[in-house]
């Protein structure tokens with residue numbers, strides 16, 4: 140199998156991840172259906188999916204590793220390379236574009252020092268355009284890790300970037316239980 | 327009388343203090359319709375849904391009762407219910423509200439439907455980006471199981487049905503029902519060819535399968551609560567119930583408006599509910615029912631005959647909001663995702679934005695869709711960015727005409743329809759866009775591609 144893999148040998152998957160696999164597989168009438176849930180699980184554990192991970196998933200669900208690679212390469216959310224500490228996804232599709240998502244993207248590229256489609260040299264941000272994420276009435280929307288930020292105006296790009304940068308210093312980031320109406324709840 | 331909303335699906339979730347937990351749902355009469363359903367025979371439940379005239383809310387508007395009738399009940403194989411919560415059609419964000427604010431409403435519909443079709447296993451295929459939504463659904467399922475609304479021995483009936491939440495991973499074509507089924511089987515989301523793969527006969531694991539949209543199932547709850555005949559009185563003949571209009575783009579108040587079918591017009595939706603265009607702007611065009619439906623231009627006249635034989639002569643603002651009226655104007659109600667464009671929009675950029683979407687989302691199985699979507703994206707892209715020839719405008723139409731009707735799934739139509747409808751209506755503007763770029767004159771400020 141080909142595909143980007145990080146230079147350092149990848150650490151083992153967490154014991155919780157390994158323990159969850161049989162539970163997930165047992166839910167389905169057929170093992171192979173657990174392919175996507177296991178890939179999500181691995182990606183949540185490691186941040187991306189390595190060749191070894193794909194071999195592991197293949198073994199779990201009883202298919203050839205190639206059949207797992209086929210799945211990984213088909214779905215935009217699965218990735219084989221590491222990303223930045225914050226994954227910033229700006230919706231590009233028409234409803235958000237009409238509300239200024241292209242200008243917002245340009246603003247974020249500057250404010251985060253990160254061209255679209257790339258990870259900033261310091262590894263803090265990965266900035267991407269994504270297609271419609273079903274929140275079209277609140278555009279432009281930005282999905283950051285698991286949180287959905289609505290009505291992020293292009294003229295506020297700098298302020299928004301500053302908010303994201305501040306989260307890098309917040310040890311409780313991502314630990315808050317979601318509250319209705321907040322970006323974590325909507326994500 | 328001014329048009330008003332009629333919230334049915336959104337009635338509770340909009341109330342201040344309404345929460346997602348089971349207690350709150352029960353306080354609002356939750357799971358009473360399920361109680362009614364399991365006291366009936368499954369065939370009787372199917373009959374009520376047929377009587378209701380409910381049409382699917384996933385985009386194609388297929389009559390739900392008829393779909394259930396196609397189910398192969400004689401195969402001896404297990405029957406599956408699959409809930410399509412992929413919500414991937416651009417401009418559409420209605421199912422999200424149900425999942426994030428009132429998940430039990432949908433689950434009640436799932437339990438009723440599973441009983442009606444005698445499915446022992448249901449799957450909710452939810453788009454991968456709804457990370458918290460998937461957790462909310464899982465929590466709601468656990469609550470419902472603990473109280474006997476789902477899982478083993480539902481409400482003491484002896485009937486059991488389990489529900490699995492299955493997350494997608496960002497692929498639009500997995501919203502197409504057969505692509506979704508392949509995806510659920512752990513494969514790439516390549517749509518299957520029909521025949522023979524009609525889900526009701528050869529669906530998930532080659533077993534009979536009913537795929538319904540998330541909102542359709544929430545509607546089913548209300549069909550049972552009211553009874554099919556009463557439900558059919560909401561709306562107009564041929565289109566019963568309410569439609570949730572997801573308005574986005576350039577209006578004063580984009581948002582979700584639940585309106586009884588046929589009881590308001592596009593004019594009322596856009597001016598009364600949404601507050602009209604932004605200050606100093608004029609409406610130019612709308613895409614009425616999600617990005618795959620054909621575009622309508624302000625100033626056009628729509629003339630023809632309705633299915634009942636009544637003649638009509640409407641401006642865009644006069645078109646009533648029901649499936650038959652909208653279809654008679656050459657487009658579709660689709661998912662109700664209305665995308666609004668005003669005079670600040672350069673139409674070739676809007677088209678190019680959508681073409682880029684479809685080029686990104688084609689699964690690549692069919693040559694016309696794979697190549698066509700890419701060519702359309704490139705050709706419209708060079709009109710929008712410079713480097714085009716005048717012959718590129720008819721070329722767009724020529725390419726689109728070679729896609730529709732020649733592919734495995736309706737993604738082919740989704741690729742072709744925006745182009746086929748927009749090019750004749752905005753040809754002159756496209757030529758002007760080419761001229762502006764050739765002469766180096768300033769182009770409209772709003773960037774869409």
Ligand SMILES: Cc1cc2nc3c(=O)[nH]c(=O)nc-3n(C[C@H](O)[C@H](O)[C@H](O)COP(=O)(O)O)c2cc1C
Pocket residue numbers: 381382383384385386387388390393410411412413414415498499500501502503504537538539540542735736737740
């Ligand atoms: C490319 C494509 C994408 C689709 N995406 C969705 C979707 O996200 N959600 C949905 O419910 N239906 C979607 N559909 C329609 C489904 O194929 C199917 O018709 C629908 O789920 C049936 O449910 P209903 O009868 O309740 O409307 C899509 C169809 C196509 C061709």
Ligand code: SF4
Pocket residue numbers: 499516517687688689690691692693695696733734735736737738
């Ligand atoms: S029409 Fe397009 S999306 Fe559908 S099966 Fe063919 S290539 Fe795939």
Ligand code: FES
Pocket residue numbers: 230231232233234235236270271272273274275276278280416417418
């Ligand atoms: S177009 Fe951006 S969320 Fe739908």
